[in-house]
Amino acid sequence: MQDFLSKPLSPTRAYSFNDCQLLFRYRTIDKLPERPGAAAFKGTLIHSVLEDMFDLPASDRTLDTVSGLLPAALEKFLAEEPEVAFAIDESLEWPGGASEPSVESQQLLLSSARSLTAKYFTLEDPRTLNPSEREHHVEVELGAQKIHGIIDRVERTAAGDIRISDYKTGKSPKPAWAHKYWFQMKFYALLLWKSEGVLARELRLLFLGDGVVLRHSPTLEEIVSFETEVLELAARIKAAVLAGTFAPKPSKLCDWCSFQKLCPAQGGIELPLPYSPTS
Numbered sequence: 001m002q003d004f005l006s007k008p009l010s011p012t013r014a015y016s017f018n019d020c021q022l023l024f025r026y027r028t029i030d031k032l033p034e035r036p037g038a039a040a041f042k043g044t045l046i047h048s049v050l051e052d053m054f055d056l057p058a059s060d061r062t063l064d065t066v067s068g069l070l071p072a073a074l075e076k077f078l079a080e081e082p083e084v085a086f087a088i089d090e091s092l093e094w095p096g097g098a099s100e101p102s103v104e105s106q107q108l109l110l111s112s113a114r115s116l117t118a119k120y121f122t123l124e125d126p127r128t129l130n131p132s133e134r135e136h137h138v139e140v141e142l143g144a145q146k147i148h149g150i151i152d153r154v155e156r157t158a159a160g161d162i163r164i165s166d167y168k169t170g171k172s173p174k175p176a177w178a179h180k181y182w183f184q185m186k187f188y189a190l191l192l193w194k195s196e197g198v199l200a201r202e203l204r205l206l207f208l209g210d211g212v213v214l215r216h217s218p219t220l221e222e223i224v225s226f227e228t229e230v231l232e233l234a235a236r237i238k239a240a241v242l243a244g245t246f247a248p249k250p251s252k253l254c255d256w257c258s259f260q261k262l263c264p265a266q267g268g269i270e271l272p273l274p275y276s277p278t279s
């Protein structure tokens with residue numbers, strides 16, 4: 001348990017505690033296995049190609065060239081992480097042994113990934129961009145609490161201005177559902193502000209699902225207040241871990257939750273804690 005509490009908090013982990021504490025527990029403390037999700041893997045594939053794209057000479061960063069990177073990237077994932085087969089081909093029984101996704105399911109995935117890549121090219125021209133960092137890992141300490149995150153892309157101007165960009169393969173959210181996206185972006189801004197002392201000039205979310213870019217320019221007051229929000233959330237997580245109580249929070253998320261049979265809110269039985277609470 002102390003091991004868990006000493007790990008740095010990521011934006012995903014922090015936000016998932018707000019979504020549902022029991023889901024947070026099963027995923028991050030019990031680490032129960034879940035079938036890899038198709039949408040999540042497609043996101044991973046697109047992210048890897050959009051990252052590798054910037055290794056190409058600027059003039060080669062065209063839709064045809066970048067789309068052409070997708071099959072090799074998929075092949076590499078399948079060779080290095082065989083479990084992604086279960087995300088690609090829903091007809092494969094999970095959990096199961098080593099499996100090959102069908103050719104049709106791979107083609108379907110690649111076709112969808114090509115459409116998303118094409119949408120990306122309607123949002124910006126990567127031939128004009130020169131990111132200073134990609135998949136940038138930053139870890140800082142807020143007092144006794146460590147936090148970290150991996151930022152998709154950072155650009156810097158000669159004057160020192162910073163722009164943070166994040167790719168999303170889904171559609172842009174309605175305003176009522178946008179909070180979790182801005183939570184993640186403010187988390188990144190907080191990480192850079194704490195590590196470099198510079199406040200990002202612009203936070204950008206690129207939604208490839210519907211070709212929408214959302215932008216926000218954070219103020220210092222906003223990031224200072226966000227730091228307090230993160231610390232309060234970290235304190236609530238610590239209190240729940242020490243007490244061993246993780247409340248289920250039924251919502252639309254339950255439809256996709258892998259743990260319905262282990263959830264009292266869904267008529268299931270909660271698993272015993274894998275450790276002894278201390279408070």
Ligand code: SF4
Nearest residue numbers: 020248249254257263
């Ligand atoms: S089924 Fe819903 S309430 Fe239960 S753990 Fe999953 S997300 Fe939480």
